[in-house]
Amino acid sequence: MDVKEIIAKGDLVYEKTKVLTDKEMHYCPGCTHGTVHKAIAEVIEEMGIQEKTIGISPVGCSVFAYEYLHIDWQQAAHGRAPALATATKRLMPEKYVFTYQGDGDIASIGCAEAIHACNRGENILMIFINNGIYGMTGGQMAPTTLDGMKTATSPTGRTVEQNGYTLDLTKMIAPLPGVCYVARHSADTAAATRKLKRALKKGFENSMKNKGTSFVEVISTCNSGWKMSPVAANEWMRENMFPVFPLGTIKDE
Amino acid sequence: MAKVKGAVVVDIEKCKGCGICIDDCPTDTLAFERAVNGKGYHYAYMKAPELCIGCSNCAISCPDTVITVYRVKPERKKTS
Amino acid sequence: MSDVKLLKGNEVIAEAAIRCGCDGYFGYPITPQSEVMETLMERAPWNTTGMVVLQAESEVAAINMVYGGACCGKKVMTSSSSPGVSLKQEGISYLCGAELPCLIVNVQRGGPGLGTIQPSQADYFQTVKGGGHGDYKLIVLAPNSVQEMNDFVDLGFELSFKYRVPAMILSDGMIGQMMEKVTLSPKKPRRTEEEIIKEDGDWATTGKTADREQNVITSLALKAEEQEATNLRLQAKYKEIQENEVRYETYKADDAEYLLVAFGSCSRICSKTVDTAREDGIKLGMIRPITLFPFPTKQIKEFAKQVKGFMTVEMNAGQMVEDVRLAVNGEKPVEFYGRFGGIIPSPEEIRVALEKQLFNK
Incomplete structure (x- = not known):
């Protein structure tokens, strides 16, 4: 049986979800954003909640998330997505509300909004894309940049003396009583993405159960910023990021 | 035992040639095409179609979601 | 029968908000306007009208909660005093860029810096000339009595929704703290989602239903032509406001x-x-x-x-x-x-x- 026959006679086992638009993503080749967008879109489709989901997009590379996920979106000022989500969920409790933020957005400029939304136990899903670098502005250092990592603003490598320590926001968030679910995933392989999808689904479900905030971090790559090929960036991430930011479910109450 | 047969269709013009699908394929079915698409990327293609089991790994890990996957189960293969 | 009471200017803002069918208030304490949120918390309108009242972690968060609420087509507001309103300027610029309706109350105190808690009118430039970045204007109402503190809440919302331009009540510590006789506005129910769509159109982020395209609220336009089109649309609105709304x-x-x-x-x-x-x-x-x-x-x-x-x-x-x-x-x-x-x-x-x-x- 050749390829043409399989396509003609076989089962369609995977096609792009309708929750993703047909617009080509502006992301660099191999960028994790695309995979996470897809994971969110598939969860929304599987849960049948497209009509009831409102996304809050950040400032950074994923500012244009609204062009790719075919749902209603609010585009927030840098770091403020959790504040928008707070009001949106409180004013429309019957909707599924999620934020999508990068490390600069959530762990640097928006640290206060993130922590306080979690501490209030807002019934939202917060998605945190951590690739340890500022992508859109051209590869500057983030709070989550690893010690020794070279970026545009740490050209000889980040040092503790100059820049302090790599910030583990997720670990800071986890003990807060307002938070019901904290998990750290990656999206570098299909297996990892399947696990991520289960976490996202759990987060969406929690948001309707009045249980508090769900927080899902995705350890990601920025191969352009890291100056590596996409596949090499994934390998570098597994080798260097995973030991600092270990994957797994941190809290599930 | 009859193997599951799979096939993938890559949307060539949308493929950015990142190679993540190739890396994530458990059967080494995929490879970069020598030719380039309209954007100048060496897109992914089925170099060894006979190896494809239709597992969808490539499609799921593709950041740009440009891959569609088909599969024929062994029972169906017998009947055809 | 009219409802006449002796109240502080700040308290009246809260009363008027509840009565005009406001959906949400998001604030942060600052003298001399803290009575606005205090009165709201005491009146607990979430038990009566369903209005959401939330003390945010900062003025920055409060104005961005207003942004989120406004994206949903809801009648949302915040109040603060001068240093707090400075912090809100980023959010105000975004609200203007995204063409969202909302009400902001500034009970002014003296500056610059932490300044004084005494009354001042030193935020005229900030308010009228645009305190944040970009070419924008607010609809600015300046009350001189407790009665106008009452009246301008409803008027502010009305004008803001009419033009989708944020409205500001530019008050000061004197009007905010002063007690006067006030005739409170009649009570209006909060609008339902259907009423919002019927009256304002279907632009808000209420969930993409099958019968319409996605609604996206953003102030971002990377292409110069798109940004200029936004600017021209805003300027045309400001011209219309200048022609029709002078009081x-x-x-x-x-x-x-x-x-x-x-x-x-x-x-x-x-x-x-x-x-x-x-x-x-x-x-x-x-x-x-x-x-x-x-x-x-x-x-x-x-x-x-x-x-x-x-x-x-x-x-x-x-x-x-x-x-x-x-x-x-x-x-x-x-x-x-x-x-x-x-x-x-x-x-x-x-x-x-x-x-x-x-x-x-």
Whole structure:
């Protein structure tokens, strides 16, 4: 049986979800954003909640998330997505509300909004894309940049003396009583993405159960910023990021 | 035992040639095409179609979601 | 039957918000306006109208909660005082860029910096000329009584939704803290999602239903042409607002030879100066801009034909005077008298300033 026959006679086992638009993503080749967008879109489709989901997009590379996920979106000022989500969920409790933020957005400029939304136990899903670098502005250092990592603003490598320590926001968030679910995933392989999808689904479900905030971090790559090929960036991430930011479910109450 | 047969269709013009699908394929079915698409990327293609089991790994890990996957189960293969 | 009460200006903002069917208030404590949120928390409208009231972690968060709520098509508001409103400027610029309706109340205190908790009008420039980045304007209402604190909540929302431009009530510590008799507005129910769509159109982020395209609220346009189109649309709206929404009040101005120009609490003091001057046979009158944007430029220009000169009285170093001078355009002298730091000028010292700067020239 050749390829043409399989396509003609076989089962369609995977096609792009309708929750993703047909617009080509502006992301660099191999960028994790695309995979996470897809994971969110598939969860929304599987849960049948497209009509009831409102996304809050950040400032950074994923500012244009609204062009790719075919749902209603609010585009927030840098770091403020959790504040928008707070009001949106409180004013429309019957909707599924999620934020999508990068490390600069959530762990640097928006640290206060993130922590306080979690501490209030807002019934939202917060998605945190951590690739340890500022992508859109051209590869500057983030709070989550690893010690020794070279970026545009740490050209000889980040040092503790100059820049302090790599910030583990997720670990800071986890003990807060307002938070019901904290998990750290990656999206570098299909297996990892399947696990991520289960976490996202759990987060969406929690948001309707009045249980508090769900927080899902995705350890990601920025191969352009890291100056590596996409596949090499994934390998570098597994080798260097995973030991600092270990994957797994941190809290599930 | 009859193997599951799979096939993938890559949307060539949308493929950015990142190679993540190739890396994530458990059967080494995929490879970069020598030719380039309209954007100048060496897109992914089925170099060894006979190896494809239709597992969808490539499609799921593709950041740009440009891959569609088909599969024929062994029972169906017998009947055809 | 009307509902008459003796209340503080700040308390009235809260009462009026609940009564006009406001959906959400998001604030952060700051003197001299903390009674707004305190009153709301005491009245607990979430039990009656379903209005959401939330104390945010900062003014920055509060204004961005307003942004989120406004994206949903809801009637949402915040209040603060000068240093807090400075923090809100980023959010205000985004609200303007995304063309969202909302109400912001500034109960001004003296600055710059932490300044004083005493009343001031030093945020005129920040409010009227755009305190944040980009070409934008707010609809600015300047109340001079507790009654107007009540009335302008509903009016502010109405104008803001009509044009999808944020409205600001520019009050000050004097009006906010002052107790006066006030006739409260009749109660209006909060709007349902269907009513919002029917009245305002289907632009809000309420969930992408199968029968419409996705709604995206953003102020981002990377292409220059798109951004210019947004700017042109905004400017056209501001022009329309300038043509249709000017509100002002005159006091003994019909036969006036000299005209005081004052807004908010200063206008109350100036009316006393007008009365005593009239007793002395001086034909002094006053014009009080109620909307600071749109500014009563035409009306002031008209008065330039009639009067010998103008003097603005402000609790700042001379801010509105610039707009009066632009309106008068050199045809008559425009003087300025101001006090700062929370000092409220007396009717007598305004008279002295008039004698010195205007009458004897």
